[in-house]
Amino acid sequence: MNRSVFFDSINVPTPEESIYRRLGYRKGKTQLTPQQKRDIDYYIEDALSFINLKGAGVSISIQEKKLSGIILSTGIIFESVHLSAFLEGCWEIVLMGATAGGDIIEAIREDSAENNLTRAVVFDATASEIVDASLDWIMNYFNQELRRENKRLTPERFSAGYHDFLLENQKIIYDILQLQRIGIKINENFILTPEKSVTAVAGVVQVRKGEY
Template sequence: MITIPHIRISYEEVLARLGYSKSKTKITADIETAIKDNIFLADKLLKAKVVLAYTKIALKNDIVFLENAFKIDSSNIARLLKDCFMVYGIAITIGTDIENKRDDFLSKKETFNALILDSCGSVSAEAFMRDAYNQIRDIEKSKGLTITKRYSCGYGDWRLESQKDFLNWLGADKIGINLTDGYMMKPEKSISALIGVKKA
């Protein structure tokens, strides 16, 4: 069983996401303080939630059949899940508070604060997913199994439209993740992924 970690946003990761170059970029103490103030704020606005599902799978002609769930018609996914007998589906979100505050900043034309807060949201969602992935890896490792890298809807030939079936399978609406008509996840800072399990 995975647990929800308390994510602390890394200053270095926020800088890296915004294009900071360790060897070239020079920032003043004021800019550094302004960035840290926003990270401090973002830390307080994070509300991490996770939803998980797992099932056995069968592969046939580049189509992956998830037992008692749905099928994925994608050669990329079929390749990813070659040799796998089971998959995990996972969706995480950090909630809406960060994006609401970001939009509040935008409405006041405080674009700098909005930009930093938005990056904090992305960095923390990534960190949260990374942590969850590592927990799943450790659980399976303890059973003598290994996992594939994670793969998300909309990448390669896994059509974004599949997101609807995928999130429905997970029950992601129970943690507040919903889809727009264009298959975007709301809250924005949400990540979904499929992970295969196979023998080590």
């Protein structure tokens, strides 16, 4: 297993379209007044000032694959039929984690308590989409490294709690990545805190020269 790579400051473009989609707005279908649009854009920009993106990632070889799951080169077993199927053709994975930090969560709580619900909802949507974009950023980092070996990551990610990949596997990912180093904690129910913190698995696939 390679050593985890830590990213103490991740900068991503603001995914405005994704944020609006999460808020329930659809291009060409949802009508917003100019003032509503200005308010939302202002809250999105305001939310960014509370977000401090950090992340971590590591690549690990797969020792054995079964229908029921995979065994990593470290001996760790991930039991999941769906994860095994997702990693078809892969003999290496990248584990990743990211957080938007605690300040944005505190701001959301304060807004909710003070009945600033619109601001709280926009802050929540912004944090969710930004932290998801940070996983894209981490994947791009690893893709740049893998390109030298004619490899790339699967476009999709797989997360603990999805299908039969039980949420308890998040503790294994947390420990491997040492996510406490970027301020993330995990409770007895395998939930990460601060709230806008995530983990995921991507597969590594071999590509032919010129197909990248």
